[in-house]
Amino acid sequence: MDTSPTTTALLLLLLTLSLASPIFSLTLPADVSALKAFNLAVEPSSIPAGSCLSSWDFTRDPCDSAFTDRFTCGFRCDGRDPASGLARVTELALDPAGYSGQLPLSFWSSFPSLESLDLSDNQFSGPIPPPPPSGLPSTLRRIALSRNYFSGEIPSLTPSSSLEELYLDSNFLTGSIPHGIARLKRLELQRNNLSGEIPDLRSLSSLYFLDASDNQLGGRFPDVLPQSLVELSLRNNKLEGWIPSSAISALPWLQVLDLSNNALSGTVPAAIFQHPSLEQLVLANNEFESLEEPSDGGVGSRLIALDLGHNQLGGMLPAFIGMMPRLRAVTLEKNRFTGMIPAGYAVRAAGMGGAGVEPFARLMLAGNYLCGPVPSLMLGGGGVPAAVSLGDNCLFRCPMEFDFCRGAQQKPPATCRDFNPLIP
Numbered sequence: 001m002d003t004s005p006t007t008t009a010l011l012l013l014l015l016t017l018s019l020a021s022p023i024f025s026l027t028l029p030a031d032v033s034a035l036k037a038f039n040l041a042v043e044p045s046s047i048p049a050g051s052c053l054s055s056w057d058f059t060r061d062p063c064d065s066a067f068t069d070r071f072t073c074g075f076r077c078d079g080r081d082p083a084s085g086l087a088r089v090t091e092l093a094l095d096p097a098g099y100s101g102q103l104p105l106s107f108w109s110s111f112p113s114l115e116s117l118d119l120s121d122n123q124f125s126g127p128i129p130p131p132p133p134s135g136l137p138s139t140l141r142r143i144a145l146s147r148n149y150f151s152g153e154i155p156s157l158t159p160s161s162s163l164e165e166l167y168l169d170s171n172f173l174t175g176s177i178p179h180g181i182a183r184l185k186r187l188e189l190q191r192n193n194l195s196g197e198i199p200d201l202r203s204l205s206s207l208y209f210l211d212a213s214d215n216q217l218g219g220r221f222p223d224v225l226p227q228s229l230v231e232l233s234l235r236n237n238k239l240e241g242w243i244p245s246s247a248i249s250a251l252p253w254l255q256v257l258d259l260s261n262n263a264l265s266g267t268v269p270a271a272i273f274q275h276p277s278l279e280q281l282v283l284a285n286n287e288f289e290s291l292e293e294p295s296d297g298g299v300g301s302r303l304i305a306l307d308l309g310h311n312q313l314g315g316m317l318p319a320f321i322g323m324m325p326r327l328r329a330v331t332l333e334k335n336r337f338t339g340m341i342p343a344g345y346a347v348r349a350a351g352m353g354g355a356g357v358e359p360f361a362r363l364m365l366a367g368n369y370l371c372g373p374v375p376s377l378m379l380g381g382g383g384v385p386a387a388v389s390l391g392d393n394c395l396f397r398c399p400m401e402f403d404f405c406r407g408a409q410q411k412p413p414a415t416c417r418d419f420n421p422l423i424p
Helices: 005-020 029-041 245-249 319-323 343-349 376-382 413-419
Strands: 091-093 116-118 123-126 142-144 149-153 165-167 172-174 186-188 195-197 209-211 216-218 231-233 256-258 263-268 280-282 287-291 305-307 314-316 329-331 336-339 362-364 369-373 387-389 394-397
Touching: 287 314, 319 343, 343 362, 343 376, 369 413, 394 413
Parallel strands: 091 116, 116 142, 123 149, 142 165, 149 172, 165 186, 186 209, 195 216, 209 231, 231 256, 256 280, 263 287, 280 305, 305 329, 314 336, 329 362, 336 369, 362 387, 369 394
Antiparallel strands: none
8 A cells, every 4th residue: 555645645635625525515415505595595785794694604514513613503403314314404593683685486395304494583575485386394383484574475384284383473464364274373463464354264273372463354253263272362453343252152261362453343242251261351442332241240250451441332330340350450441431430449449359359450440421429448548559540530529639530630511411311
């Protein structure tokens, strides 16, 4: 064997070149190509120094941990190609550096082992690429494109048996909400320009969180929703009509319901007040006219926070609200309630609850037509511990030295008489 110095030097040179060459890559070549295509799709001027993408140097192997100085962040290589044993990209998660550009149309098929995609808090624009006919990668569990500039319609993401979380909030997406993906658990579509009616989502049998607030969604509140829902928010849309009692009763695990700032009307059904798990209810800024009293008088309610402000609710203040044992925050302001403040409200606003009954921390009654004197329990000791507002009513006497009487004068007697025949 030739062991001359010249031969030895040549062998060392070849060994050095082989170590530096991507020919002996640890990353599957197709995934290297996919990373390069994605990198080229990002506007170079939007890649600041010190960001994840600024560290990408394809003269080195992306998934080789020996070269972390060349690929400091932005993706993860936890998969293995079964045929070659080479590493595969399983996660693409960029830092919020203000990157801009458009995703390649072949994006989904380029990363067949992808489990999670997170491009949130950047400036990516254009349409969201539609999946190929075979669907999204079978490994994909999470897509997060929140707070970008994506536009156009939401592509149909079916068939997909693996996707569980989809975050498309705070973009410029239009069109309607597409039909569901069976295993989807969390869906965030808020702050877009989506329109049309809410589709039949019953196929999303695992969905526990749905937020489609701040859009242009119209039509009626859905008759049927996934039974698995825990939190539902549809505020700031154009929903109209009534809330079907059966639709609420069919959601046994619902804890949060926010339908504020719509055009819902009619009667708030008793099913909401006697729901077995509902803790937070926000129906403010709608056109509701009445409340249906629950058959148990409110004592079985699980509600902690209730906001019915800015509606057209009339009649006497509902006594059953004061009977809800866990209720801490009550907002009934800017309605048409008349009559006197119930004793049950005053007791709890004064910091008294009783066995298993929480005192009120917040009681907003301003802007109604309540009459009579302020309950004596609320006048003793310089006021009440709860945050209370009673301004802009028809109360006989509301001393301005109390905080809850400030903010607005009581209505003039002539106005009060039009709404409350008890006033002489």
